[in-house]
Amino acid sequence: MTESFYPDSFEQQNKTGNLLMPEIPPDAMRMAIEEITQKHNGVLSSNQVKSISYEGESIGNGVLGRFSGNVSRVIVIGLLELSLLAAFPRWVHGAEGESGGKTERQNTAPNSGDLSRATEQVAKEAIESIEKLNDALREFRELLEKRGQELLDRKLGKDSVPDAK
Amino acid sequence: MNDNLQKLLNRKEVSEEDRAFWLSRLGDLSPVACESILKLFELLPDQIGRFRIIQERKEKALANEDHQEWDKIVEEEIHHLQSLFSLKN
Numbered sequence: 001m002t003e004s005f006y007p008d009s010f011e012q013q014n015k016t017g018n019l020l021m022p023e024i025p026p027d028a029m030r031m032a033i034e035e036i037t038q039k040h041n042g043v044l045s046s047n048q049v050k051s052i053s054y055e056g057e058s059i060g061n062g063v064l065g066r067f068s069g070n071v072s073r074v075i076v077i078g079l080l081e082l083s084l085l086a087a088f089p090r091w092v093h094g095a096e097g098e099s100g101g102k103t104e105r106q107n108t109a110p111n112s113g114d115l116s117r118a119t120e121q122v123a124k125e126a127i128e129s130i131e132k133l134n135d136a137l138r139e140f141r142e143l144l145e146k147r148g149q150e151l152l153d154r155k156l157g158k159d160s161v162p163d164a165k
Numbered sequence: 166m167n168d169n170l171q172k173l174l175n176r177k178e179v180s181e182e183d184r185a186f187w188l189s190r191l192g193d194l195s196p197v198a199c200e201s202i203l204k205l206f207e208l209l210p211d212q213i214g215r216f217r218i219i220q221e222r223k224e225k226a227l228a229n230e231d232h233q234e235w236d237k238i239v240e241e242e243i244h245h246l247q248s249l250f251s252l253k254n
Contacts, residue, residue: 047230055239071208075246078205082216085190085202086223130193137198
């Protein structure tokens with residue numbers, strides 16, 4: 001569960017030339033994003049899913065062809081996880097009390113009972129959001145791996161074996 | 166607090182503003198959850214500030230479901246990466 005997704009440090013892999021991790025096809029990114037957001041239904045709107053999926057495919061088509069192995073993997077997973085992070089409701093709604101002033105309260109001071117209940121609720125929501133985000137990011141990478149491998153296997157199968165209908 | 170995050174953000178090329186921003190976004194996440202983002206920062210440490218600017222724009226565009234802005238961000242992101250790596254290679 002807490003195992004690293006990258007077995008060696010990036011520098012180490014660079015030095016040893018051990019850049020053998022398979023590339024991730026652009027389709028796999030879209031599939032993983034759609035799947036993970038479906039699973040966490042309600043976390044992202046369908047428009048947000050579309051936007052992030054579009055980013056995944058665009059990065060895949062526009063950047064990844066230039067690199068192989070771990071560099072492309074770091075770029076694509078890092079950027080897409082940043083987007084999932086950007087979309088997360090705690091930032092969108094300021095659930096954590098972001099310093100943008102969105103959650104500033106009116107001058108009318110609530111009584112201490114209301115305040116502590118409200119604080120408790122905000123804290124509870126923040127913890128739930130963080131847990132969801134932790135799960136979503138971890139599951140996203142696992143799905144990306146799985147779907148990427150499936151697509152590659154299918155491609156290899158197609159290339160070597162004639163299509164048996 | 167995630168040690169790797171702290172180490173990365175303590176680098177001298179990371180401004181106070183960038184440090185505060187990323188700590189507020191990543192500080193609560195588990196080390197495994199933010200590992201890929203940290204790897205990206207590790208790969209391009211001098212771009213941490215640039216990533217902050219992109220991230221702020223992404224947050225706004227997604228919150229407003231602003232497709233035009235999102236498309237612009239993605240396009241710029243890709244061009245930026247392409248130019249960075251063609252310089253590096």
